[in-house]
Amino acid sequence: MTDQVSAQNPGAHKAPPLRKTPTGIAGLDALTFGGLPEGRPTLMCGAAGCGKTLFGITFLVKGSEDHGDPGVFMSFEERQDELTTNVASLGFDLDDLIARKKLVVDYVRLERGEIEQAGDYDLEGLFVRLGHAIDTIGAKRVVLDTVEALFAGLEDSATLRSELRRLFAFLKAKGVTAIVTAERGEGQLTRYGIEEYVSDCVILLDNRVIDQVTTRRLRVIKYRGSSHGTNEYPFLIDEQGVTVLPITSAGLAHEVSSEVISAGVAGLDAMLGRHGYYRGSSVLVSGSAGTGKSTLAASFVDAACARGERSLYFAFEESAAQVIRNMGSVGIDLQRHRDAGLLVFEAARPSLYGFEMHLARMHRDIETYNPSVIVVDPISAFRGPAVEVNATLLRLADICKSRGITALFTSLSSTGDAMTDGERDVSSLMDIWIALTDLEANGERNRVLSLLKARGMSHSKQLREYRLTDHGIEMVPVYVGPDGVLTGTARVAQEAREREAEQSRQDRITARRRVLERRRVAVERQIAELQAELESEEAEVTRMGEQDEVDATNRHADRSLMSTLRGDL
Amino acid sequence: MTSLPHYQLRLFITGSTPRSTRAIENLRKICEENLDGRYELEVIDVYERPETTRDLQIVATPTLVKVLPEPLRRIIGDLSDELKVLAGLDLAPRPPERG
Known part of the structure; x- marks a missing residue:
């Protein structure tokens, strides 16, 4: 079968793309482009109180809720009831998940005073214990919090180191996606240097106080086989769980609107x-x-x-x-x-x-x-x-x-x-x-x-x-x-001045209009007088004409009379 | 002198590895020499009964758990250090800490 990808990109068939398991933690999945490496352990290190346990619990609870992945939480520090109480404030009901066989919480108690070492040992007991927990519910996700407690509880760190190396190999062999938490150490990522056993993905959590204000930050130090955001990203833990603020959204490629x-x-x-x-x-x-x-x-x-x-x-x-x-x-x-x-x-x-x-x-x-x-x-x-x-x-x-x-x-x-x-x-x-x-x-x-x-x-x-x-x-x-x-009163004063100027202009116009009106009346009166004069003159002329005719008639009559009298024929 | 306490012991091993075998041999010897007749030993193979690891807080193997008499104590390793085993079983004074 030839697929299109390898046809376009020879060599792409060599390694299948790294499969990733979404953590369900908003932001973290974005900056790791999909989540943690599937089937591999991830080391999450940080000082006390920076949220390692909550990251782990969120990873398991979200995995179960959103992806149906059962999970195992192996706690070396907190008892199951303490853990349940602590995460109840985030709205996580561990008891319910446990009852529905979606979660196993195993508290591993290591009291140095209770343990005597008499000869060589290995951690096969822990592997069996973990393996049993994984198998009983078919877990796909595992959190070990914090595995370094073994160093405090057991002697012979040389044995522990080699056994831890084996533990990570065991987790890989089991095919579970795991988060292993560890305390931050001086000069190295973890107190006991266990980062050297985890080569796939390392995440550092930090809790910094500047000017009496605390900011939690997260940084992906290493992610083999995947690109990832390299900056420090702030994250917060509150009643809504863990939120990491990704920077991946930042850029200048956004669409613009002309609305x-x-x-x-x-x-x-x-x-x-x-x-x-x-x-x-x-x-x-x-x-x-x-x-x-x-x-x-x-x-x-x-x-x-x-x-x-x-x-x-x-x-x-x-x-x-x-x-x-x-x-x-x-x-x-x-x-x-x-x-x-x-x-x-x-x-x-x-x-x-x-x-x-x-x-x-x-x-x-x-x-x-x-x-x-x-x-x-x-x-x-x-x-x-x-x-x-x-x-x-x-x-x-x-x-x-x-x-x-x-x-x-x-x-x-x-x-x-x-x-x-x-x-x-x-x-x-x-x-x-x-x-x-x-x-x-x-x-x-x-x-x-x-x-x-x-x-x-x-x-x-x-x-x-x-x-x-x-x-x-x-x-x-x-x-x-x-x-x-x-502005203010100065503007008001200016407005008043302008109003006055306007008023006087209006007044002048009115006055002119009155003068004009008077002139119009005068002119019209003159016109009327002249008209009257003309009319009277016309009447005179007409009267004169009529008189003339009368006179002519009279003259003719007189002339006939006179000739009659003279006896003209 | 009051009657000596009865010991209830459980030894967690991993199959038949040399270390497991050594632990069983060492323990039997110690018990026979020190707890003649007043102990009960159960050897548990965690491969066969993995659920027991959680109940008795097993991390390392081999682990010897002294259930009785109280207090409960765990002794880890192949039990080759007899003095430490005896101290763990409260049968000998605790040896001074090394270093």
Whole structure:
């Protein structure tokens, strides 16, 4: 049989592609392009408390739930009841899985005080025990947590080492996909150097505390026969289990939309050449305290929800209730969208986790809720090295872009005019940048909005004053005077002046109109007089004509009479 | 002097490997010399009865488990170190730790 692949690519038939077993851990499967090497052991090392056991349990539980793979959990540290209790908070019901013969939990107790070594030994007992557990339920997945406990429980590490080597060979021979956990060691990956026995896949977990904030990270150190993400990826453990944040989604290959959605403020839409934001664009709203960044964000969300789109609001400075109350005061009713299930708030203090962790959470929330618009209010709440914050935001922006989500980020800027480094860096990630400024003049502050950039559309370059009214944000036309933009009372004064000028112009026109009217009346009167004059003259002429005829008749009559009298014949 | 305790012992082995055979021989000798008539020994081949490994927490083989008298104790290895075996069975003082 000739298959097409080998015809196109000679040599491809040499090795079948590495089969992979999905871990069921969101993100980890993405960055390993499918999961762990099937039928081989994977070493997962990390310091105490970085989540090795939970990774293992999740691998087994998801394997059973999603793929029907039975699993064996051999625990060297926690008893079965402790384990069951510990993972119940993740929603895992181990007892149920055990009862349904989908899982075997075997607690291997190694008390040094209870064990006396008297001569050579091997670990055949453990192999038999493990093999029996695998065979009874037909397990495809195995977790050994943590196998290094053997070194603490038993003497003669030389024997242990050779036996561990045999253990890994045994696991391979059994054809199970295994996770073997180990403690992180000084100067080497594991305390007892067992990484040298596992050559297929090594994953390192890390729990780092920087500025009193803990971030868990994961790195695939080695994956024989497969490409894999090489960076450190943050992951989080919470009531929804283990989530690894993959970077594989980051890239600039996302589709773009030319659909435009409203910014939620009519005046602002008018300033944008396409009357809104492109769907899937990233919008930055920067401004100093109290300039109405959140209000602008809420207007955007309000408009989206009114269109029936799902929105996700990440609040890092206020609770959901507080945001809703405050927006109520400017006439934006977010509660109704929340009740309708169109708006979800995720509020958390920025200091609660590292920003990587926040990103992981946001990413998961976005995956779960699948919104069409999101708001992050504000991104400036994330404190940390600018490079890291930036990378985090870049990833978030990419996640949104790849899903066609329109994202609005607010950022608190310092009151000065100068752009901070952070703002400059962040702004390059944004498609639209709206600056809200407090203009101080004539002893008062007025709010002014300007569009610093809007990729892919023409936009108004004007500074526009806006007001926070009880029915949302209202844009006000701005007066540009000789000294710049006039706002507030200066604008009102200018408006008054213009009104006066207009009034006097109107007055002048009215006066002219009256003069004209008078002249018209005068002229018409003259015309009437002349007409009358003409008519009387005409009448005179007619009368004269008639008199003439009478006279002629009379003259003729007189002449006949006279000739008669003279006796003319 | 109170009556000497009765010993209940279980030896877990792996088939008929030399190490298993050695362990059985060593144990029989120790028992006959030290526990004359007051012990009960069950030799269990884990290949034949794998389920027993979990019940008695077997990891290494061979493993001798002293079920009675209490406390329960495990002695691993081919039992060639007689002093250690006797110490594990509480029949001799524990030898000083090496090193």
